[in-house]
Amino acid sequence: xxxxxxxxxxxxxxxxxxxxxxxxxxxxxxxxxxxxxxxxxxxxxxxxxxxxxxxxxxxxxxxxxxxxxxxxxxxxxxxxxxxxxxxxxxxxxxxxxxxxxxxxxxxxxxxxxxxxxxxxxxxxxxxxxxxxxxxxxxxxxxxxxxxxxxxxxxxxxxxxxxxxxxxxxxxxxxxxxxxxxxxxxxxxxxxxxxxxxxxxxxxxxxxxxxxxxxxxxxxxxxxxxxxxxxxxxxxxxxxxxxxxxxxxxxxxxxxxxxxxxxxxxxxxxxxxxxxxxxxxxxxxxxxxxxxxxxxxxxxxxxxxxxxxxxxxxxxxxxxxxxxxxxxxxxxxxxxxxxxxxxxxxxxxxxxxxxxxxxxxxxxxxxxxxxxxxxxxxxxxxxxxxxxxxxxxxxxxxxxxxxxxxxxxxxxxxxxxxxxxxxxxxxxxxxxxxxxx
Amino acid sequence: xxxxxxxxxxxxxxxxxxxxxxxxxxxxxxxxxxxxxxxxxxxxxxxxxxxxxxxxxxxxxxxxxxxxxxxxxxxxxxxxxxxxxxxxxxxxxxxxxxxxxxxxxxxxxxxxxxxxxxxxxxxxxxxxxxxxxxxxxxxxxxxxxxxxxxxxxxxxxxxxxxxxxxxxxxxxxxxxxxxxxxxxxxxxxxxxxxxxxxxxxxxxxxxxxxxxxxxxxxxxxxxxxxxxxxxxxxxxxxxxxxxxxxxxxxxxxxxxxxxxxxxxxxxxxxxxxxxxxxxxxxxxxxxxxxxxxxxxxxxxxxxxxxxxxxxxxxxxxx
Numbered sequence: 001x002x003x004x005x006x007x008x009x010x011x012x013x014x015x016x017x018x019x020x021x022x023x024x025x026x027x028x029x030x031x032x033x034x035x036x037x038x039x040x041x042x043x044x045x046x047x048x049x050x051x052x053x054x055x056x057x058x059x060x061x062x063x064x065x066x067x068x069x070x071x072x073x074x075x076x077x078x079x080x081x082x083x084x085x086x087x088x089x090x091x092x093x094x095x096x097x098x099x100x101x102x103x104x105x106x107x108x109x110x111x112x113x114x115x116x117x118x119x120x121x122x123x124x125x126x127x128x129x130x131x132x133x134x135x136x137x138x139x140x141x142x143x144x145x146x147x148x149x150x151x152x153x154x155x156x157x158x159x160x161x162x163x164x165x166x167x168x169x170x171x172x173x174x175x176x177x178x179x180x181x182x183x184x185x186x187x188x189x190x191x192x193x194x195x196x197x198x199x200x201x202x203x204x205x206x207x208x209x210x211x212x213x214x215x216x217x218x219x220x221x222x223x224x225x226x227x228x229x230x231x232x233x234x235x236x237x238x239x240x241x242x243x244x245x246x247x248x249x250x251x252x253x254x255x256x257x258x259x260x261x262x263x264x265x266x267x268x269x270x271x272x273x274x275x276x277x278x279x280x281x282x283x284x285x286x287x288x289x290x291x292x293x294x295x296x297x298x299x300x301x302x303x304x305x306x307x308x309x310x311x312x313x314x315x316x317x318x319x320x321x322x323x324x325x326x327x328x329x330x331x332x333x334x335x336x337x338x339x340x341x342x343x344x345x346x347x348x349x350x351x352x353x354x355x356x357x358x359x360x361x362x363x364x365x366x367x368x369x370x371x372x373x374x375x376x377x378x379x380x381x382x383x384x385x386x387x388x389x390x391x392x393x394x395x396x397x398x399x400x401x402x403x404x405x406x407x408x409x410x411x412x413x414x415x416x417x418x419x420x421x422x423x424x425x426x427x428x429x430x431x432x433x434x435x436x
Numbered sequence: 437x438x439x440x441x442x443x444x445x446x447x448x449x450x451x452x453x454x455x456x457x458x459x460x461x462x463x464x465x466x467x468x469x470x471x472x473x474x475x476x477x478x479x480x481x482x483x484x485x486x487x488x489x490x491x492x493x494x495x496x497x498x499x500x501x502x503x504x505x506x507x508x509x510x511x512x513x514x515x516x517x518x519x520x521x522x523x524x525x526x527x528x529x530x531x532x533x534x535x536x537x538x539x540x541x542x543x544x545x546x547x548x549x550x551x552x553x554x555x556x557x558x559x560x561x562x563x564x565x566x567x568x569x570x571x572x573x574x575x576x577x578x579x580x581x582x583x584x585x586x587x588x589x590x591x592x593x594x595x596x597x598x599x600x601x602x603x604x605x606x607x608x609x610x611x612x613x614x615x616x617x618x619x620x621x622x623x624x625x626x627x628x629x630x631x632x633x634x635x636x637x638x639x640x641x642x643x644x645x646x647x648x649x650x651x652x653x654x655x656x657x658x659x660x661x662x663x664x665x666x667x668x669x670x671x672x673x674x675x676x677x678x679x680x681x682x683x684x685x686x687x688x689x690x691x692x693x694x695x696x697x698x699x700x701x702x703x704x705x706x707x708x709x710x711x712x713x714x715x716x717x718x719x720x721x722x723x724x725x726x727x728x729x730x731x732x733x734x735x736x737x738x739x740x741x742x743x744x745x746x747x748x749x750x751x752x753x754x
Contacts, residue, residue, distance in 0.1 A: 208645040214614060330562055331557065332557060332577065333556055
């Protein structure tokens with residue numbers, strides 16, 4: 001049937017799958033039929049549909065089919081830091097982790113604060129990436145925290161949100177105006193909610209562990225004070241606000257309060273903060289240095305609970321490739337961040353296996369919800385949608401070995417980690433990008 | 437003099453001394469016993485031994501320190517080592533780059549022992565991963581300064597005959613002090629009761645979570661103390677950032693005769709130096725009969741000889 005298949009892709013039928021589609025509240029046995037890179041049917045009703053002649057058939061053997069993951073916090077090195085990560089290397093790592101869309105941070109060199117730079121990213125990604133790439137633009141010019149960027153023009157160029165990146169906008173009036181102006185364009189403002197004065201030159205969670213290590217601490221209040229300010233400004237201005245990464249238990253309480261009042265605010269968390277705590281730093285292990293910092297176990301548990309009940313909307317990898325130059329340093333002088341594309345799903349599945357988060361909530365937080373926040377048509381198995389799919393074996397045991405890392409940088413907080421479950425095959429627009 | 441050490445007790449047999457953390461009481465006591473012997477060596481006319489003869493010791497200081505560096509230098513020379521002092525200005529190149537690059541470069545020159553001081557916590561342990569020789573921590577950021585804690589313990593032991601069950605008040609800027617951290621670890625490991633005294637801006641409450649007594653009041657903190665250990669307050673921290681002024685600090689936390697009176701009558705006063713007379717300590721107390729401050733310096737050389745000797749025994753004898 002070449003006439004209705006201009007993509008040239010062979011039609012695909014996946015049988016005997018557990019379909020998890022949070023966009024339709026679906027968690028059921030069934031099948032998926034993909035023709036011309038688009039989902040034709042996904043559900044129990046698809047079992048009986050044979051598909052066109054020549055359809056490739058895959059028996060999922062009861063494994064999960066879910067919409068491909070949408071990771072809305074990914075640092076890629078292009079432009080400026082290509083030696084850390086390129087779109088090509090990042091998309092290989094993403095595909096191996098079941099991620100079909102990466103949303104890139106504007107903290108490049110130069111900072112993505114001009115429509116032409118958004119265009120550059122999109123063209124580079126088109127030519128070199130195997131997964132979908134959507135850039136975020138800087139919230140303020142040069143990420144200086146003073147003047148807002150051209151939300152309208154940047155949006156037209158393809159920016160899906162406006163992020164302050166690694167920095168915080170400490171000036172309340174600037175944040176207020178940005179949230180007010182963003183409202184006119186329906187733009188999403190993403191903030192690194194951390195008071196830079198209170199964080200000072202702190203390098204890890206404030207408390208007993210930092211005290212013993214002789215390291216300066218960042219109190220949870222650096223986050224909660226900034227978040228409390230932001231939530232009130234979002235209420236005042238009416239613009240859509242997203243707290244990029246929560247790390248503290250009290251931040252979850254603040255989000256609960258904001259949502260109960262109907263403030264247009266959402267929040268994300270990194271899978272590292274859901275999996276690890278400050279004790280993992282051990283003897284100054286810099287791969288566990290991140291911003292916001294890993295906090296106490298009680299904070300981690302509160303974040304997991306917030307994810308489970310939907311107070312925290314989104315889970316991200318926070319993928320931040322750093323090389324030997326920036327990480328092989330004394331702890332206080334090392335850069336923040338860890339890679340995470342390959343481990344996002346598997347680390348998240350630990351919470352499912354522990355019975356703390358349902359599989360459909362996890363997929364929602366890693367795919368459906370971020371797509372909805374960013375206005376992307378992915379994150380769903382709805383017929384008509386592009387076939388961005390991941391086949392997940394929930395139980396396959398594996399070890400994340402440094403030698404197999406696909407990212408250009410190896411600064412993982414999960415080196416040698418034992419996981420149960422992983423992406424087995426990943427498709428973007430019906431094209432197999434991992435697991436061939 | 438203590439009786440000879442029971443040969444069946446575990447001894448310190450590590451290649452590096454990176455901190456007090458992780459050392460067993462037996463290892464600590466072994467180092468103190470070794471140091472005790474070296475005190476006598478230092479008091480003879482002929483101070484030179486040949487324990488480290490043929491060995492090369494590099495004192496790698498990323499932070500200037502005349503006292504600690506000369507103490508390590510003397511210790512190494514008295515043991516017969518060839519000692520080289522290296523000052524690395526921390527501002528010259530990108531900071532951490534200097535550390536790793538210097539470590540690799542120095543290692544290629546095949547030294548036997550590198551003594552390191554660095555401004556970043558954990559930096560000495562990081563360097564130790566990169567070299568094949570012994571590494572001794574001469575102070576890393578606000579983390580540890582193990583030889584200072586050992587010399588303090590030796591000084592105390594020589595005067596009180598023991599460490600266990602003594603009450604030690606550590607007073608002043610604990611927050612920024614590696615000396616305080618190493619002392620807390622060592623003294624509690626040997627069974628002393630440790631109290632921290634100072635304004636809360638300089639004595640974080642987190643120490644309470646670690647099971648240490650913390651108080652802001654010198655009278656309560658020094659009550660029944662056998663040892664009063666004062667810490668240095670850096671000048672840049674006295675002018676409004678952590679405490680409002682020198683005079684206010686001295687009024688409430690400076691050790692004068694009156695405050696020393698709260699402690700036991702035979703209490704002894706210590707200070708790691710260099711002192712700020714009139715800031716954390718009254719000159720009359722610093723130079724008074726209860727002060728051990730000068731003796732600490734003498735013990736420093738003996739303790740460093742003990743440490744250099746002990747780590748070198750763990751080196752391959754090729």
